[in-house]
Amino acid sequence: MNIEDILNGSKYNLTQFSQESITSLLERVIEKNNKGKPALYVECLIRKKLIMLKPEEIVRQLYIDKLNKQYGYPLNRMAVEYVVSFGREKKKADIVIFDKDRKTAPYIIVELKKPKLKDGKEQLKSYCNATGAPIGVWTNGEQISFYNRKDPNYFEDIPNIPSVDESLADILTERWTIDTLIQKDKLVQERKSLKDLILEMEDEVLANAGVDVFEEVFKLIFTKLFDELQSGRDKKRVLQFRNYGYTETELKEKIQNLFEQAKNKWEGIFGESTKIELTGSHLSVCVSSLQDVKLFNSNLDVIDDAFEYLMSKSQKGEKGQYFTPRYVIEMCVRMLNPTEDENMIDTAAGSCGFPIHTIFYVWKQILREKGIKQSNLFTSEEKPVECTDYVNEHIFAIDFDIKCVRVAKMLNLIAGDGKTNVLHLNTLDYERWDEVTKEEQWTDTYNEGWKKLKKLRSIKNSNQFFNFDILMANPPFAGDIKESKMISCYELGKNAKGKMQSKVGRDILFIERNLNFLKPGGRMAVVLPQGRFNNSGDKYIRDYIAKHCRILAVVGLHGNVFKPHTGTKTSVLFVQKWDNELCPYKEDYPIFFATMQEPSKDNSGEKIYVTKDGKPVLDTHGHLIVKHDLYNHDGLTQDGIAEAFIEFAKKEKLSFF
The missing domain is CATH 1.20.58 (Methane Monooxygenase Hydroxylase; Chain G, domain 1)
Incomplete structure (x- = not known):
């Protein structure tokens, strides 16, 4: 029996503690029988008696050691299981540090019993309010939070607790630079x-x-x-x-x-x-x-998760709009291999994940050529002019939801150093674009990007066809288009017998619309509901795709990828438009098929992370790595679907590899 066995299945973890501290605890552990079964015990640093190790006790002993060695608090200023009175009811606080001048007054209270932050914080607040302690700490051994009790209803987040020879004022008056952050x-x-x-x-x-x-x-x-x-x-x-x-x-x-x-x-x-x-x-x-969170130089998951939550809260996903997880986006970008001189668009941009990952991917190429080291991260560093030129001239995004457009515009403005081609338009309703783009308020905000987009039209004064090299999108699936005027603009507005339909799935029209954005030889990755690939009634859609382009690959995504918003099974379709030079027509050719085996999220939609020996594996910037098999994460994980496709693409002599 060992400590991992005890922690297994609990909400507690030990990532907050150094290996030295954990080893020191292990050296003090003894095994003895408890009611005929083996159990682990340790002598408590404060109580000086053997205590049976349960998950909470392991974290408590390690945190006592940390308070003593790292923060310098003597053991004789601490108590465990300190009794707090609530009228007739009495509860026990896990660890208390007493005030150095008032030896019986609690100064810092530590809560470990409730391994979920929300529960733990409530418990902690009640202890601080009942005792008057100005500082509280909650931890489950993995996450940790520090609070300063300002008044009974307001506990302010603070960056740390004072060490033995500091006061709370010392912690709060420090002036922070970016390096401190x-x-x-x-x-x-x-x-x-x-x-x-x-x-x-x-x-x-x-x-x-x-x-x-x-x-x-x-x-x-x-x-x-x-x-x-x-x-x-x-x-x-x-x-x-x-x-x-x-x-x-x-x-x-x-x-x-x-x-x-x-x-x-x-x-x-x-x-x-x-x-x-x-x-x-x-x-x-x-x-x-x-204030203690660094938004730049952190992977964009940080901002995505926040905006996805805020958007789903304000819209309830009623339009079938869900942010595509970054790892799915990254796989698509690697498989389409964009270059510095190619034009790219996302026609259902959401928070602009596909454009921003395309930007990062191409920036890496530019910087590699210039001999400058650059990580694939959201960064506040000044970029060479070639990098900002690329964003300003070659990257485009469209979305019909104004909230999405504003988030996307913000992220793109930062990446492009103040310029962007993110436009608020209804991609499918292109016949009305000329009305929208004449509105003064719209022009004030989007005119620069609109002027550049017009230059990429393949027929002058028509918004139907464009000359993009690359398109990546995750169009909304939910809801049918019922406007006959809009449906009549599309070949796929007709059913298999050639009869105009009264309603058509939004994603079906997006297939045709997206192909019209591509120039001959242009390539596309689009997320579609799995049914489009195997429903017998959708054969006419598959025939339409095969007529216009070479099907390069179909990657089946795990059913948990878009949870908690939807459990719809999806696949990513990769195609290249037929072109005499870049992609000559063939009747018969191999297609790359792959299915994601790692779920990447659990059934409730929480991400699953890569671990080794029970501890999370972190990337070079200290971030957790989502466990998937779509590609190799900076050499820290195995090769995945993207690497297998690249081999296939080279063997098939596809024009972009």
Whole structure:
């Protein structure tokens, strides 16, 4: 029997602790019988008696050791199972550190019994309120949170607890630069996600603040990205998106001022008169939740998860719109192998995952040629002019949902250093584009990108056909198009017998529309419901595709990939349009088929991560790696479907490999 056996199946983990600390605990463990069964025991550092090891006790002993050795608190200032009275009811706090001057007054309380943050935080608040302790810590050995009790209803997130010779003021008055933020990033140090933090903020204040949660969180993320960008380019600059002990009024003024600067830098996302609507006290809670998180130089999953949650909350996925997981996007980009001189578009852009990963992929090529090291990450570093030119001239995105467009525009503006070709249009209803694009408000925001898109039309003054080299998209599946005027614009508006239909699946029209965006020899990756590949009634759609292009590959995605939003089974279709030079017509040719074996998410839609010897494997930036078999993650995982396709493509002498 060992410690892993005890932890197995519990919500506790040991990633917060050093290997040295864990080894030290293991050396003290003894095995003895408990009711005829073997059990592990250790002498408690504080109680000085043998205690049977359960998951919570393992974490408690390691955390006592950390408080003693790392923070310097003497064991005689600590107590475990400290009795807290709630009228007649009595509960026991897991670890208490007493005030150095008032020897019986709790100063820091640590909660371990509730391994879920929400439950643990509630328990911790009740202990701090009952004892007057100003500082609380919750941990399950993997995640950790530190709080300063301001008043019974407000616990502020703090970056750490003071060590034995520091005061709380020392922790809070430190001025942070970007390097401090990198070093103390909560996403890495505490294994939190941005979505977790938004959920906490909702519990604390947003749900009752009487504001549009999406809009207010969007403003804060937008402002924080601007602050990090400024400091990323001037390492000595002090970060402004922080509460350095300001009053609520002072803080609101400072954050509003920063928001105004961000709006000036990245125009067209918020109106000129838009203000932060949160009250000073609500804003103060939100700033303290977000200030220790680094949004730049973290993989875009961080921002995706947050916006996917906010979007699904405000729209309930009614249009069948779900953000495509980054690992599916990355596989598509690797398999289509875009280059610096090719034009790429996403016609159902969502948060712009396909365009941004295409940008990263091509940037790597540009930087490799220039001998500059660059990771595939969202970065605030200044880029060579070739990189920003590529974003400004070759990358396009369209979406009909204004919230998606604004998120996509923000991410693309940052990648393109202030310029972008993200457009708010209904991709399928191209006959009405000329009306929309004449509206003054639309023109003010999107005209630069629209002028560039028009240059890629293959017939002058027609919005039906374009000359794109690459298209990648995950069009919405839900709902049928019932407008006869729109349906009549499409060949696939007719059924197998050639009769015009009264309603057509949205994704069916997207197939034809997307192919019309491609020039001859152009290539496409599109996510489709599995039924389109095997329903007998959809044979006419498959025939249409085969007539217009070579089917390169079909990759079946696991049913959990789009959970928790939908369990619809999907596949990615890869095609290349017939062309005498790049893709000469063939009657018969091999097709690459593959099916994802690793689910990547559990049945409830939570991501599954790569582990080794029971510990999570982290990438070079300290981020967890999702467990999938779509491609090799920087040499840390096995080759996957993308690598197998690349071999196939080279063997078949496909034009883009």
